[in-house]
Amino acid sequence: MNKASLISIASYVPSKVLSNYDLEKIVDTSDEWITKRTGIKERHIAQNEITSDLGTKAARVAIRRSGLKESEIDAIICATLSPDHFCMPSTATKIAKNLELNPGIMAFDISAACTGFIYLLELAKSLVQSGIKKNVLIVGAEKVSSIIDYTDRSTCILFGDGAGAGVVSLSDENEIIDTHTASDGRYGELLITPAPGSLYPSSQEVLDKKLNFLKMSGNEVFKIAVQTLTKDVLEIMQKNKIASEEIDLFIPHQANLRIIEAVKQRLDFKDEQCVVTIHKYGNTSSASIPMAMNDAYEDGRLKNGSLILLDAFGGGFTWGSALLKFGGKDFKDLE
């Protein structure tokens, strides 16, 4: 059977840094509270760039690192909860245009919130293994700051902007071993951007009630995230008969250091197996996993053939996990 492999990874982070001390000047919060409750010290905010710009910059590097030409990419899928436009055109089509990918290429966005990159891996794997596509560009790109209410201290301290991208291609080795994607719409109200949409089209009332901003029942989300992720990660390891100590890197979605620590402890991962970037970037939703992967890649921890485990949880609710061997060249061997 055909095998699909993630053959490159890259990220892009906008330059402006918003620190906890900056936020102290905007809302009633403190560096101490944010650090203790979330592990976040700073996040990056896009100023004169939009989501497709961030995605384009990460994707350009991901294609270069894959060793492929732009013309060999035959599909692009972008996961985002902060698209350039809420209806159309998709952010994926704009990234395709920016990169001058082949006109006629399949391009679309998916809405799976913070679980976006796991959904992307499953979709890309399916497309490649079925023989429908050869080289699928996957992008998690977010300008979350565009849907954040900077007077709401319970959300504005959490999120940041950024993008991560990779290419999934046919390969004999280092395959995407398994992916699991899931959802439960009964919890939709707990993490929601109510407008604009068919329920609440743009109106003065939407603006007055701030329905265009992300709203989260943080504590409830937290508890369900810990339980769900622990179970999900355990299941994918058991299904594939892999023990914690065999995993080279555990790269979780970066939403809260306490969630990462809880899952890590329950599943017996050691500190050196865990990739943590939340202190630098905050929660960048669908971009958080590929951004964390890229940090581990550039500092030499993520290598060709590394066995990695990913997990994510987000609005919807959606959640999922992925087990793969990284198929890219070692960072030091890139030309």
Ligand code: UT7
């Ligand atoms: O990526 C998608 C998935 N997202 C997540 O998984 C996020 C999950 N949730 C969380 O990470 C945490 O719930 C938060 C970090 C959002 C909040 O931490 P918490 O420990 O659950 O705090 P809480 O919401 O229970 O609030 C505790 C207190 C409240 O005050 P009172 O009612 O006890 O007086 C809040 O008003 O902390 C207060 N508070 C703050 N204080 C200072 C909330 N936000 C802040 C703040 N600064 N920024």
